[in-house]
Amino acid sequence: MAGPLTVDIVAPDRTLWSGTAERVIAPSVEGEIGLLANHEPILALLKAGTVRVRTGDSEQVEFAIKQGFVSFDHNVITIGATPAETDED
Amino acid sequence: MGGQQRVYRQRIRSTQSLKKIFRAMELIAASRIGKARDRVTAAAPYSKAITRAISAVATHSNVEHPLTSERTDTNRVALLVVSADRGMAGAYSANAIRESERLRERLEGDGKEVVQFAVGRRAVSYFKFRNRELAGQWTGGSDAPDVETAIEVAAELYGAFTAEIEDGGVSEIHIVYTHFSSMVSQEPRVIRLLPLEIVEGVAEPGDDVEPLYEFEPSAEAVLDAALPRYIEARVYTCLLQSAASELANRQRAMNTAVSNAEDIIRQYTRLANSARQAEITQEISEIVSGADALAAS
Numbered sequence: 001m002a003g004p005l006t007v008d009i010v011a012p013d014r015t016l017w018s019g020t021a022e023r024v025i026a027p028s029v030e031g032e033i034g035l036l037a038n039h040e041p042i043l044a045l046l047k048a049g050t051v052r053v054r055t056g057d058s059e060q061v062e063f064a065i066k067q068g069f070v071s072f073d074h075n076v077i078t079i080g081a082t083p084a085e086t087d088e089d
Numbered sequence: 090m091g092g093q094q095r096v097y098r099q100r101i102r103s104t105q106s107l108k109k110i111f112r113a114m115e116l117i118a119a120s121r122i123g124k125a126r127d128r129v130t131a132a133a134p135y136s137k138a139i140t141r142a143i144s145a146v147a148t149h150s151n152v153e154h155p156l157t158s159e160r161t162d163t164n165r166v167a168l169l170v171v172s173a174d175r176g177m178a179g180a181y182s183a184n185a186i187r188e189s190e191r192l193r194e195r196l197e198g199d200g201k202e203v204v205q206f207a208v209g210r211r212a213v214s215y216f217k218f219r220n221r222e223l224a225g226q227w228t229g230g231s232d233a234p235d236v237e238t239a240i241e242v243a244a245e246l247y248g249a250f251t252a253e254i255e256d257g258g259v260s261e262i263h264i265v266y267t268h269f270s271s272m273v274s275q276e277p278r279v280i281r282l283l284p285l286e287i288v289e290g291v292a293e294p295g296d297d298v299e300p301l302y303e304f305e306p307s308a309e310a311v312l313d314a315a316l317p318r319y320i321e322a323r324v325y326t327c328l329l330q331s332a333a334s335e336l337a338n339r340q341r342a343m344n345t346a347v348s349n350a351e352d353i354i355r356q357y358t359r360l361a362n363s364a365r366q367a368e369i370t371q372e373i374s375e376i377v378s379g380a381d382a383l384a385a386s
Contacts, residue, residue, distance in 0.1 A: 010135040012236050012325060013128065028305055043145055044305035045314050069315055071142050073302075080138040080318070 004037040007053055009063060009079045016063055016083065023054040024077055026070045033070075041073045051079060094368065097361035101354055108350035114177060115343035118336045121232065122272075125333040129269065132329055136322045143285070143319050146312050149302040154312050159284050160250075160260040165202045167224070167249050167259040168193060169242070171266040171331040172209035174231040178335050179342035181267065181275075182211035185331075188277035189265040196263075204249065204259055208242065208328065224249070224257070232332050239325035247320055250283050266327040267334035273341075275334035282323055285316075 007024060009016040024035045027049025033042075046068040053061045068081030170189035172182040189212075193203050206225040207213050213226045225245045227238055252258040262282040267275050304311045 008134060008138070010138050012132065012135050012239075012322060014131040015134050029310075030306055033305070040303055041145075041301065042303045042305060043142055043311055045311055067314075069139075069142055069311070069318075071138070071145065073145070078138040078141065080135050080142065 005035070005075050005077055007077045007079070009051065009053070009081065011081060011083050016081070017053065017061060019055065021053045021055050021077075024070075024079075025052040025054075026079065027051070027065075028070070035070075035072055035077060037075055039072050041071075043069065043071045045069050046079070046081065048084065051081065093364045094361055097357050097364060101357045101361065104350050104353050104357070108347055108354070111343045111346040111350060115340055115347060118340035118343060122333060122336040122340060125232070125329070125336050126269070129326070129329045129333055132322070132326055136326050139315060139319045139322050142315055143312070145302055146304065146308055146315070147285075149308075154309070154316070160258075163254045163258055163260050164200060165204055165257070165259045166196055166261040166263065167204045167206060167246060168196070169206040169208065169246065169262070169264045170212050171264070171327055172207070172212035172215075172231070173335045173339075174210040174228055176211065177342060178339040179345075181335055181338035181342075182209065182215075185265055185267050185277045186212055186215055188279065192263060192265060192279055201261075204257070206242075206246070208331075231328075232335055234325070234328035234332055236321075236325060239328055240321050242328075243317065243321040243324045246282065246324070247317055264324070264327050266331045269330045269333040269337065272337055275337055280323075280327070282320060285319075 005021045005024065006019075007021045008018045022036075025032055026035070026044070027047055028044040029047045030044075032049075033044060035042075046065060048066050049064075051063045051065055053063075055061060063081070064084040065079075065081040066084045068079060070077065070079045168189060170185055172185050176182070193205075196203055204224045205216060205221060207216060207223055208227045209231040210228045213223065213228055216223050225242075227242060230238060246262050249257060249259045250262055261284065264280050264282055265277060266280075268278040269275050
């Protein structure tokens with residue numbers, strides 16, 4: 001079942017992930033914030049950490065990021081992030 | 090004569106090898122252009138996201154930030170022109186440079202002092218040849234710009250904008266790049282990067298009630314952190330657009346060069362044929378007249 005949130009996770013040069021989710025947890029500079037449907041509009045800066053997107057009952061995708069921001073507006077979440085360097089680079 | 094024929098043959102051979110080079114460059118440009126366009130498309134979502142974020146801060150808070158307000162303490166302005174590293178792209182670099190010179194004239198007409206920045210070897214050598222000082226230059230990889238270059242360029246421009254007057258601070262930043270509208274149409278464009286004019290991509294409010302944004306940690310901090318990213322995204326977009334335009338121009342220029350080479354080859358083949366025919370005719374008439382002379386004696 002598609003979740004109530006529309007999520008786009010974008011890096012400067014590509015889209016990392018895009019889809020619907022039930023819950024998103026992002027590492028804001030003031031601590032982790034969890035975003036569920038009908039959260040109030042927010043624009044938060046992110047620090048290095050992991051963005052966790054729960055897409056279904058037990059499915060979850062994770063992204064390691066270095067910095068970025070999250071914006072939430074009318075159940076649309078946009079995360080602009082610089083991905084953390086991975087070993088494959 | 091025989092010498093004439095040989096000259097034509099030589100010309101034909103050299104034009105043929107040039108044609109092969111042109112054809113190869115055309116194919117290379119054609120194969121890269123798809124990738125360049127994909128990169129333009131891939132970078133668009135981030136650019137849109139950050140523009141929305143910035144406009145959200147601008148609309149839903151009344152933060153006065155140095156980057157959004159006009160700077161009046163200096164009349165120096167920065168001008169960045171994006172060109173190619175190599176020629177063989179028709180008028181691509183020339184057009185961008187001409188547009189930038191036009192803007193420069195206009196700015197100087199307004200009593201401003203222009204600080205020039207350049208991306209791409211063509212623009213750099215253009216300014217060097219005219220003994221004009223460059224405040225910053227980036228060469229290499231103009232047909233496949235990476236994020237790191239964009240970040241570097243953005244940091245330099247941003248630094249100039251935030252610097253004090255005595256350190257060479259500037260009050261405006263303009264970029265001249267080539268916009269990729271389609272495969273057949275690319276035109277040089279001017280954008281004013283700073284101070285910001287945020288108009289595009291403003292999030293549409295779903296109903297009459299404007300969403301009240303909460304900023305974390307604060308509106309100022311968000312703006313502080315997001316604006317450099319925004320500038321990076323804009324510079325990166327300009328570089329990508331220019332790269333795609335460069336490749337499209339190169340493909341077109343090389344296509345024309347190939348057909349010109351074909352024309353020349355055809356022309357020289359005709360000349361070579363008539364030279365050969367003239368030689369044969371002459372030989373025949375020599376033999377006939379020789380035979381006549383022998384018969385008459």
